[in-house]
Amino acid sequence: MLSDFGQEVFGVVASSKRETLGFQTEVRQLLKLMIHSLYSNKEIFLRELISNASDAADKLRFEALADPELLDGETDLSIRIEVDKDKQQLSIIDNGIGMSRDELVDNLGTIARSGTAEFLAQMTGDRKHDAQLIGQFGVGFYSSFIVADKVTVETRRAGLSANEAVLWESDGQGEFSVEDIERAERGTKVTLHLKDEQKEFSEPLRIETLVRKYSDHIGFPVSLRVVGADDKEARIVNSATALWTRSRSDVSDDEYKEFYKYLTHDFVDPLAWSHNRVEGKREYTSLLYIPSAAPFDLWNREAPRGLKLYVQRVFIMDDAEQFLPLYLRFVKGVVDSSDLPLNVSRELLQQNADLAAMRGALTRRVLGMLEKMASSEADDYQTVWREFGQVLKEGIVEDHANKDKLARLLRFASTHNDSDAQDQSLEDYVGRAAPDQDKIYFILAENYATAVASPHLEQLRKRGIEVLLLVDRIDPWLVDGLAEFDGKALVDVAKSALELPDSADAASQDEINEQYKSLLDKTRKVLGERVEAVNVSRRLVESPACVVAAENDLNPQLRRMLEASGQKVPQSKPILEINVEHPLVKRLSAEADDAVFDDLANIVMDHALLAEGAQLDNPAKYVRRMNKLMLDFNPGATSEQ
Numbered sequence: 001m002l003s004d005f006g007q008e009v010f011g012v013v014a015s016s017k018r019e020t021l022g023f024q025t026e027v028r029q030l031l032k033l034m035i036h037s038l039y040s041n042k043e044i045f046l047r048e049l050i051s052n053a054s055d056a057a058d059k060l061r062f063e064a065l066a067d068p069e070l071l072d073g074e075t076d077l078s079i080r081i082e083v084d085k086d087k088q089q090l091s092i093i094d095n096g097i098g099m100s101r102d103e104l105v106d107n108l109g110t111i112a113r114s115g116t117a118e119f120l121a122q123m124t125g126d127r128k129h130d131a132q133l134i135g136q137f138g139v140g141f142y143s144s145f146i147v148a149d150k151v152t153v154e155t156r157r158a159g160l161s162a163n164e165a166v167l168w169e170s171d172g173q174g175e176f177s178v179e180d181i182e183r184a185e186r187g188t189k190v191t192l193h194l195k196d197e198q199k200e201f202s203e204p205l206r207i208e209t210l211v212r213k214y215s216d217h218i219g220f221p222v223s224l225r226v227v228g229a230d231d232k233e234a235r236i237v238n239s240a241t242a243l244w245t246r247s248r249s250d251v252s253d254d255e256y257k258e259f260y261k262y263l264t265h266d267f268v269d270p271l272a273w274s275h276n277r278v279e280g281k282r283e284y285t286s287l288l289y290i291p292s293a294a295p296f297d298l299w300n301r302e303a304p305r306g307l308k309l310y311v312q313r314v315f316i317m318d319d320a321e322q323f324l325p326l327y328l329r330f331v332k333g334v335v336d337s338s339d340l341p342l343n344v345s346r347e348l349l350q351q352n353a354d355l356a357a358m359r360g361a362l363t364r365r366v367l368g369m370l371e372k373m374a375s376s377e378a379d380d381y382q383t384v385w386r387e388f389g390q391v392l393k394e395g396i397v398e399d400h401a402n403k404d405k406l407a408r409l410l411r412f413a414s415t416h417n418d419s420d421a422q423d424q425s426l427e428d429y430v431g432r433a434a435p436d437q438d439k440i441y442f443i444l445a446e447n448y449a450t451a452v453a454s455p456h457l458e459q460l461r462k463r464g465i466e467v468l469l470l471v472d473r474i475d476p477w478l479v480d481g482l483a484e485f486d487g488k489a490l491v492d493v494a495k496s497a498l499e500l501p502d503s504a505d506a507a508s509q510d511e512i513n514e515q516y517k518s519l520l521d522k523t524r525k526v527l528g529e530r531v532e533a534v535n536v537s538r539r540l541v542e543s544p545a546c547v548v549a550a551e552n553d554l555n556p557q558l559r560r561m562l563e564a565s566g567q568k569v570p571q572s573k574p575i576l577e578i579n580v581e582h583p584l585v586k587r588l589s590a591e592a593d594d595a596v597f598d599d600l601a602n603i604v605m606d607h608a609l610l611a612e613g614a615q616l617d618n619p620a621k622y623v624r625r626m627n628k629l630m631l632d633f634n635p636g637a638t639s640e641q
């Protein structure tokens with residue numbers, strides 16, 4: 001009693017004591033959702049537990065490279081499964097790395113992965129939708145509570161003695177307990193106390209089928225033993241050859257898919273994979289996958305990414321991010337090198353002379369896979385683009401060597417079709433352009449609706465010239481980095497010096513301005529500091545006016561983005577273009593009353609800004625002017641100044 005009291009008040013925990021702890025809030029929510037939404041996929045728990053056991057064996061083999069004593073004479077690493085029908089129990093046992101008390105408490109209960117809370121906020125309660133989302137999160141150990149009403153974990157970390165083992169126990173509700181125990185064996189034993197309606201998972205045949213289906217390809221033997229009344233000797237039930245070491249022709253599509261799920265904890269099939277063995281100067285095998293959905297933490301800079309690295313079949317590290325560029329962070333897979341030293345660390349990898357070449361080759365491999373999909377599986381490629389398009393766009397800026405390849409992979413929304421789907425390639429665009437069109441036109445906007453309704457498109461639309469509608473945050477950088485495609489320059493239709501295909505011999509801006517000099521001068525004077533210049537527009541058809549940026553000015557979207565992120569951006573004023581054919585501009589031109597001219601000119605300017613998605617500096621003033629104007633339309637009303 002006294003020590004209980006002591007524990008609560010002073011937080012002192014005698015390590016032999018049984019301790020009851022609450023799951024972290026996020027873990028608790030995750031558990032609930034998982035059980036609820038994954039019910040129809042309940043059997044995946046076995047894959048997850050075997051995957052953890054195999055990781056534990058991998059980790060021990062790796063740590064033992066530096067400290068062989070950890071193996072303590074027991075060098076054959078394996079996974080055992082025991083089923084006990086009478087007790088309705090199923091155990092997954094490994095002789096891998098095991099966990100210390102602290103690791104156990106952290107890993108299975110108190111530490112949720114970063115970003116879990118935001119992830120959970122996206123859950124809707126709709127089973128199908130949530131199941132998809134959980135797949136992106138990766139399910140793991142907690143999936144055992146789909147089939148078990150109690151789970152116990154007995155574990156002893158490699159290097160610790162028999163009396164330093166720990167027992168973890170939980171019913172998956174709100175709490176778990178940990179307690180020190182004696183355990184002769186190294187590694188971890190996870191026992192599921194199956195729910196009554198899930199006792200099928202204590203049937204040997206059912207388990208054997210599942211192991212073959214889900215875990216045949218892992219590199220360690222998995223044995224199955226029946227315990228209890230009809231105790232039988234253990235038998236190996238998987239082929240125990242790491243999948244990537246087999247020859248491509250021996251591996252079925254289903255096996256590739258299962259291996260992906262085992263590797264990533266995703267439970268949705270991947271879209272594509274590429275399995276290759278490179279021989280010669282450098283020898284390595286790679287197996288790369290394109291997932292079918294973005295992970296929940298694709299935009300989290302700290303999120304782990306990269307490939308699982310093996311050296312001569314020995315697991316070295318997860319998330320080796322050095323093998324692929326950042327813009328391919330969604331790619332999952334394994335690389336197994338024959339040349340890297342077994343003691344390679346992240347730092348050593350960075351300095352390794354062969355790495356750049358491997359990275360280059362793996363990058364080309366992924367791009368090749370995407371190219372192939374884009375040309376022969378357009379629907380799948382649309383999924384890739386929807387999920388990872390914005391990330392791939394980073395490549396245009398980052399990866400100069402592969403710019404041409406990447407440019408062909410880009411997809412855009414365009415005025416060619418009436419939808420916001422990003423499904424047009426630059427090749428499509430160029431193929432449709434008239435022979436004398438030597439440019440690729442684009443507009444940048446905050447969203448599709450603003451882009452497609454922009455006054456800047458009017459002249460181009462009238463002449464049937466296609467414009468790409470760019471609405472992603474990264475697009476201003478993308479067009480900067482891309483600059484041209486197929487010898488055709490990319491041109492922003494909202495820049496002042498817009499040249500359209502047959503405008504070469506047309507009058508110059510100065511010549512046209514000259515004809516409307518007095519109107520332009522007067523407007524310029526009235527608008528004062530609000531504008532850099534006022535020009536006669538050659539791009540408008542239906543709208544009275546629009547604003548454009550000078551050739552070397554920052555694009556307004558980029559400016560707003562940089563300002564929003566707190567950066568100082570050099571100030572620049574827009575150029576107002578007016579459509580001298582428009583009745584409103586004609587009215588402005590004919591206006592004799594200076595005060596009315598002033599209001600009208602400012603309203604025209606405000607509307608041009610609003611159409612482009614900008615915010616007005618002084619909305620109240622705009623509203624006052626508009627109110628006045630509307631009152632003036634009513635001959636019976638008196639206007640107030």
Ligand code: ADP
Pocket residue numbers: 048052053056094096097098099107108138139140141142188265
């Ligand atoms: P994940 O495997 O995706 O990291 P889990 O929830 O399945 O997530 O497991 C959490 C952590 O618990 C693992 O990362 C690992 O550190 C530890 N763990 C789980 N199972 C075992 C095991 N059999 N042996 C050693 N450590 C384990």
